[in-house]
Amino acid sequence: MIHNATASPAKWRLKRPSIIPGFGLTLGFSLAYLSLIILIPVAGLLWRTAGLGWSGFFAVLTDRRTLDALYISFGTAFVAALVNVVFGTIVAWVLTRYNFPGRRLIDAIVDLPFALPTAVAGIALAALYAPNGWVGSLFMPFRIAFTPLGIIVALVFIGLPFVVRTVQPVMEELDREVEEAAATLGANRFQTISRVILPGLTPAILTGFALAFARGVGEYGSVIFIAGNIPYVSEIAPLLIVIRLEEFNYAGATAIATIMLIISFVMLFVINLIQAWNRRRYGNV
Template sequence: MTHTATASSAKWRLKQPSIIPGFGLTLGFSLAYLSLIILVPIAGLFWRSAGLGWSGFFSVLLDERTLRALYVSFGTAFIAALVNVVFGTILAWVLTRYDFVGRRLLDAMVDLPFALPTAVAGIALAALYAPQGWIGSFFMPFRIAFTPLGIVIALIFIGLPFVVRTVQPVMEEIDREVEEAAATLGASRFQTVSRVILPGLFPAILTGFALAFARAVGEYGSVIFIAGNIPYVSEIAPLLIVIRLEEFNYAGATAIATIMLLIAFAMLLVINLIQAWSRRRYGNA
């Protein structure tokens, strides 16, 4: 009976005590910091938007301009994240698996969007892809800048490092002997990539997609210079929030921000559920 009670007590113990003291202090500091930095501002956002009431909130949500701005923001962010997943994974593979002249320079260039101010990136992209720009002039009369396509290009630029830096460390840990063993057993190159390498990279790829998508949804500085900001066409939701603030419509601005927060949270929740499923299926990578 005593043995059973001891086993039950050990079973319900949350965590073995650490040899490093200070768990209570650090946990309290972490919760306080998380509350002040994240939870309190989000709660204030919901509180301010609640002042509209349900009817006012849904009137903002169902407004055609709001719906179109949300569609542009989330649609372009999703497309840019998908593109970054493909080419970011390929770039991480090149940086990990091959040794060539200029590899360190290329590796350093991946982090350039992290350090470059978003306004500078937007001006540079607009100058390049404008109808008179170096790249945009080659695609006339088809326009890139000042259209939703220009927004996608800007979001690809700022989101690529998130995928590369997430996938690259996991790819470096994959033992090349596993690939050689698969080839020895008769697997083709496609089978080796699809059945040996990608399953182990899948959780990291999903994480990179989530980070790139989340970054792109809230991007403002690099987008407004290349988007054209035409209502119902290339106007993003963050810009519409700024417009509502300039109109002193604070309740409307917070309502749009709340809608963006809820949609982003729902999409990231789905991505996290897929990540959990992939880890159970393929193991921790």
């Protein structure tokens, strides 16, 4: 009887208490926050674009100026993200694997694009890479500023910290004994990097690439000063959206924004698929 009396309360308990209290409250706050900040604005964007109808949407999509602006924005962001993957990984390697005078200073300088206002960065880059600037004059007659190449330079500047700060913590956690074991088994430096180090860094590198690419696609302040903003040549899609808004063509502006949203979502989805495939192949390292 005593056993049954003590066991009976357990039958009426509907759920076990959570180890971490407040799950329901925090989940509700998270969903409300995501809805207000992300879902509702995106839904409003799609709703405004739907007012154009399919014919109006495709008219904006097939407009040559829109296509050129999208090509420049996504093309330069993709190239800049690739450049940042290479040099960002090298910078992270140097900061992680070597001790040298000024290391802490360089580590702090990496975060400078985070703190620097984008307009200030754009003006500084335009002054440096203009034909009469300190750097631009060295590359004459090739022009860097006011061309798509200048856009790439600006996007490399603002995107580098994303790769470094994503790869650096993972690189610090890599077990160096595995590298020593690979060298002991006869692997040369290239084999150690390609077969031991890179598989563990690939998810972080892809994440850094995705962050740098996403930042580059939507970058405005640091680009318009060095791009030249020439239609069909160096005009970025965010600037074209602003131009459409100034023309009171709100539907056209939202249509371009929707196209950018769809393309960005597809590319980030593909990157996530590659990350998942890499984890299945090499394990969650």
